[in-house]
Amino acid sequence: MNEFELLRNITIGQYLPADSYLHRLDPRAKILAAILVIAAVTFTPSLVGNACLLAAALALVRVGRIPLAYALRGLVPAVPLLVLLAVMQLLFFGRNYDPTSSVVFQWRWLAVTIVVTAAVLKLVVVSAARFIELLLVTSVFTLSTKTTELTLGIESLLRPFRRLRVPAHELALVVTIAVRFVPTLALEAERLMKAQASRGGRFGGGRWHFVTRVRQLLPILVPLVTYALRRGEELIVAMEARAYTGGTGRTAYTVLASGPGDWLAVCIAAAFLAAMLLAPFPA
């Protein structure tokens, strides 16, 4: 019956309570700092830079008082994919990627030639390192931030853009409703799967049965989306009946208050991003 337990396997907004600087950080500052650090990881192509980033990501895990094994949970299922990625990069890039780079390894068999250049080797290492760094950073962020804090933070950060007609409050409400609806829809999906199963429907089947899989899924997916839309219509009526008027003039129960300690994190992250982008790393 394991296949029907959808609700239990959902990992959204997994908060790990702890008393750390990152947990106490103002969500606005934390979102900004996270964006800056993610940008630093995304745009650093050098080996030395990625070594610095890996050290920084590990430091973040430490500061957040999150067990390293917990932050790295996503790594185990990803190992085969990382290997696949590395093999693909090694086999196919060859001289097409940076032709000026020196050849490290060459192998020829009949018409097949495999060339591995130093640039490709560097690319493999950087891709893997970047994945681990982003895994750590995003884990620390999701494990140290509650979903309510996140939506409050998004709303507050978007508020200055209201003049550009960006609906800050409405967007935060979209996120809140979406997160709230996921368990409801998971229950409905379970119900639909059980209903199908009780009528002899079967799920699963290997990767060679693509068409069968799709035919099994459609009787679940179509009613699921229709159910979501119908629940949505009910919610629309409920909100209109209660005269929901959007964000203008609305006050909040929780008011975010940030101190210098919070903005210090943003400054450190910004300085870090600037250092990563401007530093002349040798490799």
Next chain:
Amino acid sequence: MQDAGRGALSIRGIVISAVLAAVAILLGATRVGFIPTPTGIAATIMHVPAIIGGVLEGPVVGAIIGTIFGVYSFFYATVPMFKDPIVAIAPRIFIGIFAAWTYWSLRRMSELWAIVLAAIVGTATNTVLVLGFGVARHYLPAKVAWVVGITHGIPEVVVAVILSVAVLLPWKRAHRGQARARV
């Protein structure tokens, strides 16, 4: 909707974005949205809610659903290529926008074909942009991207078309009062 005129999101826009984004998150979180294929890389239908949202409520709603789907898939990705915000988030914003534009420009001709083409365009946007950014960021060599695009793009298009038509056509008819019970 009175607040639609103010440029803000209408109540309908907020709720439909939210429930369809929840469907996309659910499909990702439960792995129901990934269909294993013989090549080992799963085909996805997680982008279909963005297409449906774009067709029902327009490009803004489609873009919001796509963005939430993209951010979710970035945060919870286990595939190295999707742990890159440029590959995971940026392409997804455009799925609903292009699907909505396609639907709007064609709906006067035929409701059915407008939905079919919106689903095709939306899925193609996802496949082409994700693989394109993947190549640009050196996760995939161009040759591999072409092969993946053909072996996965086509089944994804077929599933997306079936799902979009099956959901949207009766929904639109029911809301226009054209639906008839058929036995």
